[in-house]
Amino acid sequence: MDKMTKKRDRLEVIYDFLKIIQNHHNSIKPTPLLRQSNLSSQSFAEYFQEMLSKGFIKQNQDKKGKKYITLTGKGFQFLEKYKLIIGFIDEFEL
Secondary structure (H helix, E strand, C coil): HHHHHHHHHHHHHHHHHHHHHCCCCEEEEEHHHHHCCCCCCCHHHHHHHHHHHCCCEEECCCCCCCEEEEEEEHHHHHHHHHHEEEEHHHHHCC
């Protein structure tokens, strides 16, 4: 049971992280994302790297060199599938 709770918390963090980006018209700078994600700098860096390496997000630079983060197709897919899973859990009262 404990492992399941831990796993769900992690998935919730990933969902929230991706949702913040989506809610900002799919483009946000790293600092506001860090603030809004309510994670420590260390945790933020770990989740950020994981989502980059899994291809959920990508980091771009504008002409002035400012970095911003956007979702990839895979990131949007995660958000959709996560909603389905939560709907399933709620529907069956799990």
